[in-house]
Amino acid sequence: MLQAGYYHTLKVNRISDYGLYLADEEGNEVLLPNRYVSLNDAVGDTKRVFVYHDSENRLIATTEHPLATADQAAYLEVIDKNIHGAFLAWGITAKDLFVPIANQPFRMEVGRSYVVYVYRDPVSGRVTGSARLNRFISNETITVRPHEAVDVLVAARFAAGFRVIVNNRHWGVLYDNQLFRPVAIGDRMTAYVSRITPDRRIDVSLQQQGLDEVKAAADRLLALLGEGGGRLALSDRSTPEAIAAATGMSKKTFKKALGYLMSHGQACTEGETIKATERL
Incomplete structure (x- = not known):
């Protein structure tokens, strides 16, 4: 079933003056306008497209990528508004994301960006935005686990x-x-x-825990050494601020990563500098 707000992989069913008509397995069609069509497209080809409603409430397909699909949150900029609501830049040339007044806990202003939740309206089927995040974000039933x-x-x-x-x-x-x-x-x-x-x-x-944390930090340190021609102007005596600025790590994590590289013969220290070994 074709639903607005989601990506679909569809087959080219027929070609018209307006573009390609794509169909799902049930034969439901949606138009992919000419601006997204290439000369190489042919009947039977498959296309991965995003589907939304146009201003006349018709389902339309696009090969552009929205900043968020239905069931996702995003930080979007308001580009226009009227008495009914605000229109947010969504990443689709011909379509903005509408956030009705009822979905605004505070009045949105043009030029400002807000965190909104994108959802498919169960009545109209249209894709809509809401800044009333607690309607969609909940910790009632947790679906994640520690260390995930x-x-x-x-x-x-x-x-x-x-x-x-x-x-x-x-x-x-x-x-x-x-x-x-x-x-x-x-x-x-x-x-x-x-x-x-x-x-x-x-x-x-932002950092992994345990051995995974150390290995990931060591890989990051190796990458920085590679970018610096095999040297990095840091040591285990560097300040936490200097380490964070150069690596994005805490000093504790940095020291573990450095120790890991040294124990595996991939790095050594020379004064206040880390040097990659030949094994790198």
Whole structure:
């Protein structure tokens, strides 16, 4: 079934003056306009497209990639608004994401960006945005586990760190003492679940834990050595600030990574410099 807000892999069913008509396995068709068609396209070819409703409520396909599909959160800029709601840049040339007034806990302003949740309206089937995040983000049933790698979107600042959206489903917390590089609202990144508290709070870290953390940090250090021609102006005596600025690691993690490389014969120290060995 063709649903707006999602990617579909469809077959070219027929060619018209307006573009390609793509069909799913049930024979449901959607138009891929000429601006997305190449001379090499032919009946029977398969195309991966994103489907949405146009201004006349018709399903349309595009090969462009939206900044978020249905069931995802994103940080989007308001480019227009009227008495009914706001229109956010969505990454599709011919379509903006509409956020109705009812879905705005505060009035959105043109030129500002907001974290919104993209969803498919169950009545109209149209893709809509909402800044009322708690309607969609919940920790009632946790679907992640400690040490698991997760996708996080930085959603809000609070006194001790940032609130993040985990895997587009849950609220999580990223504390300031876990930050070793700049982070801003709207940033999307991979993080790791450090713990889940009895009251269902998900704490995340930007660094892996245990041996995986050490190996990942060692790989990062090797990459930095490669970029620096085999040398890096750091040592285990460098300040935490200098280490964080150069590597994005805490000093504790950096020392573990350096120790790992040295024990495997991949690096050595010369004064205040790390040097890659011939094994690198």
